[in-house]
Amino acid sequence: MNHLLRTSTALAMALTVMGSPAFADMDAARAFLDEHIGDLSVLTREEQEAELQWFIDAAAPHAGMSINVVSETITTHEWEARVLAPAFSAITGINVTHTLISEGDVVERLQTQLQTGENVFDMYINDADLIGTHWRYQQTRNLTDWMEGEGAAFTNPMLDLDDFMGISMGMGPDGKLYQLPVQQFANLYWFRHDWFTDPEIMAEFEAEYGYPLGVPVNWAAYEDIAAFFTGREIDGVKVYGHMDYGRRDPSLGWRHTDAWLSMAGASDLGLPNGVPVDEWGIRVDEDFRPVGSCMNRGGATNSPAAVYSIQKYVDWLNDYAPAAAAGMNFSEAGPVPAQGNIAQQVFWYTVFTADMVEEGLAVVNEDGTPKWRMAPSPHGAYWQEGMKVGYQDAGSVTLLESTPVDRAQAAWLYGQFIASKTVDLAKSHYGLTFVRDSTINHESFTERAPRLGGLVEFYRSPERDLWTDTGFNVPDYPRLAQLWWQNIGDASSGLRTAQEVMDSLCEQQEAVMARLERAGVQGDVGPKLNPIMDDEYWLSQPGAPWPALEDERGTPITIAYEDLIRRWTE
Numbered sequence: 350m351n352h353l354l355r356t357s358t359a360l361a362m363a364l365t366v367m368g369s370p371a372f373a374d375m376d377a378a379r380a381f382l383d384e385h386i387g388d389l390s391v392l393t394r395e396e397q398e399a400e401l402q403w404f405i406d407a408a409a410p411h412a413g414m415s416i417n418v419v420s421e422t423i424t425t426h427e428w429e430a431r432v433l434a435p436a437f438s439a440i441t442g443i444n445v446t447h448t449l450i451s452e453g454d455v456v457e458r459l460q461t462q463l464q465t466g467e468n469v470f471d472m473y474i475n476d477a478d479l480i481g482t483h484w485r486y487q488q489t490r491n492l493t494d495w496m497e498g499e500g501a502a503f504t505n506p507m508l509d510l511d512d513f514m515g516i517s518m519g520m521g522p523d524g525k526l527y528q529l530p531v532q533q534f535a536n537l538y539w540f541r542h543d544w545f546t547d548p549e550i551m552a553e554f555e556a557e558y559g560y561p562l563g564v565p566v567n568w569a570a571y572e573d574i575a576a577f578f579t580g581r582e583i584d585g586v587k588v589y590g591h592m593d594y595g596r597r598d599p600s601l602g603w604r605h606t607d608a609w610l611s612m613a614g615a616s617d618l619g620l621p622n623g624v625p626v627d628e629w630g631i632r633v634d635e636d637f638r639p640v641g642s643c644m645n646r647g648g649a650t651n652s653p654a655a656v657y658s659i660q661k662y663v664d665w666l667n668d669y670a671p672a673a674a675a676g677m678n679f680s681e682a683g684p685v686p687a688q689g690n691i692a693q694q695v696f697w698y699t700v701f702t703a704d705m706v707e708e709g710l711a712v713v714n715e716d717g718t719p720k721w722r723m724a725p726s727p728h729g730a731y732w733q734e735g736m737k738v739g740y741q742d743a744g745s746v747t748l749l750e751s752t753p754v755d756r757a758q759a760a761w762l763y764g765q766f767i768a769s770k771t772v773d774l775a776k777s778h779y780g781l782t783f784v785r786d787s788t789i790n791h792e793s794f795t796e797r798a799p800r801l802g803g804l805v806e807f808y809r810s811p812e813r814d815l816w817t818d819t820g821f822n823v824p825d826y827p828r829l830a831q832l833w834w835q836n837i838g839d840a841s842s843g844l845r846t847a848q849e850v851m852d853s854l855c856e857q858q859e860a861v862m863a864r865l866e867r868a869g870v871q872g873d874v875g876p877k878l879n880p881i882m883d884d885e886y887w888l889s890q891p892g893a894p895w896p897a898l899e900d901e902r903g904t905p906i907t908i909a910y911e912d913l914i915r916r917w918t919e
Contacts, residue, residue, distance in 0.1 A: 374405065374440075375398065375401070375402065375405070377436070377439035377440045378398065378401040378402070378405070378440045379398070380439075381401075381436040381439070381440065382394070382397055382398070382401070382771075385432055385436070385772075385775060386771065386772065386775050387775075389774045389775040389778060389793065390770065390771055390772070390773075390774050390775065391770050391773070391774055391785075391787040391788060391791055392770050392771055396507075396770075396771075397771045400505070400507050400769060400770065400771045401440055401771060403505060403506065403507070404437075404440060404441055404505070404762060404766060405440060405441060407502065407503050407505075407762060408441035408442060408443050408759070408762055409442075410755075410758075411442075411443050411755060411758060411759040411762075412441065412442030412443060413442060413443075413444075414443050414444070414755070414756070414759050415443075415444040415445075415446065416443060416444070416445055416446070416471040416472070416756055416759050416760050416763065417445075417446050417448065417470050417471050417472075418434075418445060418446065418447045418448065418470060418471060418472045418473075418474065418760060418763060418764075419447075419448045419449075419450060419455055419458060419470045419472075419473055419474070420447065420448075420449060420450075420455065420473075420474035420475075420744065421449070421450065421451060421452035421455050421474075421475075421744065422449040422450065422451060422680070423532070423700050423744075423780070423782070424700070424703045424704070424779065424780045424781075424782075425531075425532040425700075425744075425776065425779070425780025425781075425782045426447075426449055426474065426532070426744070426780075427449060427780075428776055428779045428780055429447060429531075429767050429776070430447040430448075430449055433447075433766065433767050433772060433776070434446070434447040434763075437762075437763055437766050437767075441762065443759045443762065443763070445763050448470075451599070451600075451680070452475075452476070452599070452600070452603070452679075453598070453599030453600065455473065455474075455475050456475065456479075456599075456826070456827050456830065457827070458470060458473070459473050459475055459479075459747070459749075459827065460827035460828075462749055462751055463486060463488050463749070463751075463827075466751045467751065468749075468751055468752050468753065468756070470752075471748075471752050471756045471757065471759070471760040472746060472747070472748060472752075472757075472760035472761075472763065472764055473746075473747040473749070474531055474532075474744050474745065474746060474747070474764075475528075475744065475745065475747050476742045476743070476744055476745070476818070476819075477515070477518035477519045477528050477530070477742055477743045477744075477745050477818050478606075478742055478818050478819035478823070478826060479528075479747075479826045479827075480518065480519060480520070480521060480527060480528065480818075480819075480820070480821065481819070481820065481821045481822060481823040481824055481826065482823065482824065482825055482826045482827070483521070483527045483528065483747065484521030484522065484523065484525075484527060484821065484874070485824055485825075485871040485872075485874050485875060486870070486871060487750075488749055488750050488751065489527050489528075489747055489748065489749055489750065490527075490748040490749070490750055490757065491521070491523075491525040491526065491527050492519075492525075492526040492527060492528070492529060492748070493524075493525040493526045494525065495748070495761070499754050499757075499758070500757070500758060500761050502758075503758045503759075503761050503762055504761070504765070505765045505769065507769070507770060508765055508769075509770065510526075512770075512785045512786050512787050513529070513530055513768075513784055513785060513786075514530075514533065514783065514784060514785065514786050514789070514808070514813070515530045515533045515741070515743040515784060515818075516529075516530065517621075518530065518741075518742065518743045518745070518817075518818045519743065519745050521821070522637050522821055527747070528743070528745030528746060528747050529745055529746040529764060529765075529768065530743035530744070530745045530746075530768065530784040531743075531744055531745060531746055531764065531767050531768045531784060532700075532743065532744040532780065532782035532784060533741065533742070533743040533744070533782055533783055533784045534698055534699045534700040534741070534742065534782050535698075535699050535739060535740065535741040535807065535813070535816045536607060536608065536696050536697065536698055536699070536726065536739055536740040536741070536816070537697055537699055537723040537724060537725060537726060537739065537803075537807065538564065538565070538693070538694070538695060538696070538697065538723065538724045538725060538726045538727060539686060539693065539694040539697035539721060539722075539723050540564065540692065540693040540694075540721060540722060540724070541691070541692050541693065541712070541720060541721055542719075542720060542721055542722040542802075542910060543720040543721075544578075544583065544692060545562055545563065545564075545910070546910075550562065554574075554577055557577065558573050558577070558905070560905060560906075560907060561907055561909070562574065562577075562907065563907035563908050563909050563910065564724045564725075564727075564907060564908050564909070564910050564913055565693075565727040565905070565906070565907055566727055566728070566906040566907060566908055567727050567728055567729070567730070567732075567903060567904075567905065567906050568613075568661060568695075568727055568728065568729045568730065569730070569902045569903050569904065569905035569906075570727065570905035570906055570907050571693070571695055571727045572661075572665070572905075573905050574590060574692070574693060575590030575591040575665060575668075575669040575692075575693065576590060576668075576669065577590065578590035578692035578693070579591070579668070579669045579692075586689060586690050586711075587690060588690055588691070588692055589669060589670055589671050589690060589691055589692065590669040590692045590693060591665045591666075591668075591669035591670045591691075591692075591693065591694065591695065592670055592671070592674060592682065592685055592686055592691045592693075592694045592697075593662070593665065593666045593670050593674055593682065593694070593695075593696075594674055594675075594677040594678055594679060594681065594682035595666050595674060595675040595676070595677070595838075595841035595842070596675070596676050596677055596678045596681075596838075596841075597834065597835070597838030597841075597842070598678040598679070598834060598838075599830070599831065599834050600678045600679030600680070600834070601678065601679075601833070601834040601837050601838055601841065602830050602831065602832075602833030602834035602835075602837065603679065603830075604662075604679070604696075604837070605658075605659075605662070605833055605837055606628070606629055606819060606830060606833055607696075607740040607742070607819075608622075608628045608737060608739060608740035608819075609628075609658055609662065609696065610628050610629070610630060610649075610650075610654070610655050610658050611623060611627075611628035611736060611737040612658070612696070612726055612727075612728050612729060612732065612737075612739065613654050613655070613657055613658030613661070613728070613729030613730075613731055613732065614654050614728065614729050614730065614731025614732035614733060614736060614895065615628070615630060615649050615652055615654035615655040615658060615731060615893060615894070615895070616628045616630070616649065616736060616737060616893055617736075617892045617893045618733060618735035618736050618892070619735060620737065620815065620817060621737075621817040621818075621820050622737050622817050622818075622819065622820040622822075623736065623737055623893070624820075624822075625647075625892070626647070626648065626649045626822075626892065626893035626894070627819070627820055627822040627823070628737060628740075628819070629642070629650065629819070629822065629823055629829070629858075630642055630648050630649040630650030630651070630652065630655055630855060630858075630893075630894075631648055631650070631822040631823060631858065632646070632647040632648045632649070632822075632879075632893075633821070633822045634877070636873070636874065637821050637822070637874060638873075638874060638875065638876060638877045639822060639823075639824050639862050639875075639876040639877075639878075640876070640877060640878055640879040641859065641878060641879045642854075642855040642856075642858040642859050642862070643852075643855035643856060643859060644855075644884040644887050644888065644894045645881045645882055645883065645884055645887070646859065646878060646879040646880075646881060646882075646887075647879055647887045647890075647894075648855060648858075648859075648894065649893045649894035649895075650851055650854055650855035650858060651848070651851040651852045651854070651855045652888075652893065652894035652895060653731070653894075653895065653896065653897035653898070654729070654731035654893075654894070654895050655851050656847045656848050656851050657729065657730065657731065657847075657901050658729060659837070659840055659847035659850060659851060660847040661729065662837075662840070662841075663840050663841060663843075663847065665695075666841060671685070671690070675841065675842075679698075683698060683700075683701040683704070684701060684704045684705075686705070686712065686721070687701075687704055687705050687707075687710050687711070687712050688711060688712075689710070689711025689712055690711075695726055695727060696726055697723065699723065699781070699782075699804060699807075700781075700782060702723075702781045702801060702802070702804055703779070703780055703781045705719065705721065705802070706719060706800055706801065706802075717800050718799055718800055719800065719801070719802040721802055722802045722803050722910055722914075723802050723803045723804060723807065724803065724910060724913050724914075725738060725739060725812075725913070726738075726739050730898055730900070730901045730902060730903045731895055731898065731901075737815075737817060738812075738815040738816055739815070739816040740816060740817070740818070741813070741816035741817060741818060742818040742819070743784065743818070744782075746760075746761070746764035746765075746768075748760060748761060748764075768784060768785075770785070770787065773785050773787075773788050774787075774788050774791055774793065777789075777794075778793065778794075778797070781801070781804060783808050789805065789808045789809055790809065803914060803917070806914055806917040806918050807917060809917070809918075810916075810917040810918070812916070812917060824862060824865060824871060824875060824876055825861060825865060828861050829858055829861055832854055832857045832858060832861070833854065836850045836851075836853055836854040836857070837850065837854075859878060862876035862878060863876070863878055866878060
């Protein structure tokens, strides 16, 4: 398996040389299959070759064209850029430049193209969190109509949309598909299973706190566990009970828009993410028109639950995380638990799983099994049964209307190729960001599951559907997302209180929505702000925003990991 998964520089160079119309044939396809796929496909070799022959034939009208694709820099996309892009170029004769940049830069480039109409990139791989933006602006090709119209001759008959586990994330309220998933990840709780099951540590914890050490169900238990482990020395290493990041950076916004408020209990009950009030605190009406963010318009961005969530974030970062964490961003902080001095992380991105399973790491046993496990994230004091459980998203193929038709057709071929049944299993073994049911259910992942700390069990469980992305309420993700990191940065640095930060944030979100309303650029699905009323009016109404609790701690609750994983597997 390792032989099949490694990236071959030599082959990549050879495929690049071959990447011209004259060499767009099955010779390049077979070389790619031999080197990088082998048995790691849900298709037989005959079916693989048939699918690649379809790509060769479909690409013929655009052979010789050069297209530009952009995605964020994560392990999965690195494999696509290093391996799949040159292979696609060689196989089809369409030359692909797959650019890797930060997620914040991806959103910035996409926003530029939306605003100017100039074709910056022919295809974006961006999060389905932008579905509310794409649906409202109608500047993104809806793939449902595209596959029946200008993209019909370039749509793979083996695409099998029903096989995509997160396909609904890219659909708008109109039922149309705007984005096709090519990588998917969730946010879960991460912890050192070896420490949590050590008899001496378990006995000491229970003696001190009066309840068993286990997976924390709520934030009260998480906080106790963080305090217990912070400052301890285990195997000669100083341990911290929590890990996070606080640098003023676009990724600081994702840390919180990725359902942090809803985990605290700030949003409404109901899936996918709470209607009428979502995890950004934005309220919509029955037509999904955003009507407010502040409590005085019915929103919840500055509600007691939201302020509580930000205060806990700041307290835990300062009290239980390494001092360096305050100066880190998403990419820098993600691999830190692999260094072996972190006991748990409340909100850990499974996209970093590939960085946590390499041989020789402090968190991996000699036999290759992990010392850590993943589980559902604990919830805050305001959380109620029926609220959003956690965050999940899909990096997805997005074709903008401003991209010329022929370039969009060529890019669509590449987008389907990197998520095709021929390649998806091998790609998923490399990056561990699953998008297909056929992939996660393949026997090779049954074999590998014990080395992945619960990831396979999670994605095979129906419970995965309770983890959802940012939904339809956010009318302009690029504009609103930048407000979050700028404001939260003031909280993480201590410049302003949590209440001041969230008051400012909700007002700024409403200012953007008011401009969109005046401009009318989103038609009858754009914002239509509610009149300002007293906060108490909305706090007295059913649902979010929820009134303040007298006790924002509650009784700490833990559960044995074995009981929890049984729920996923049975």
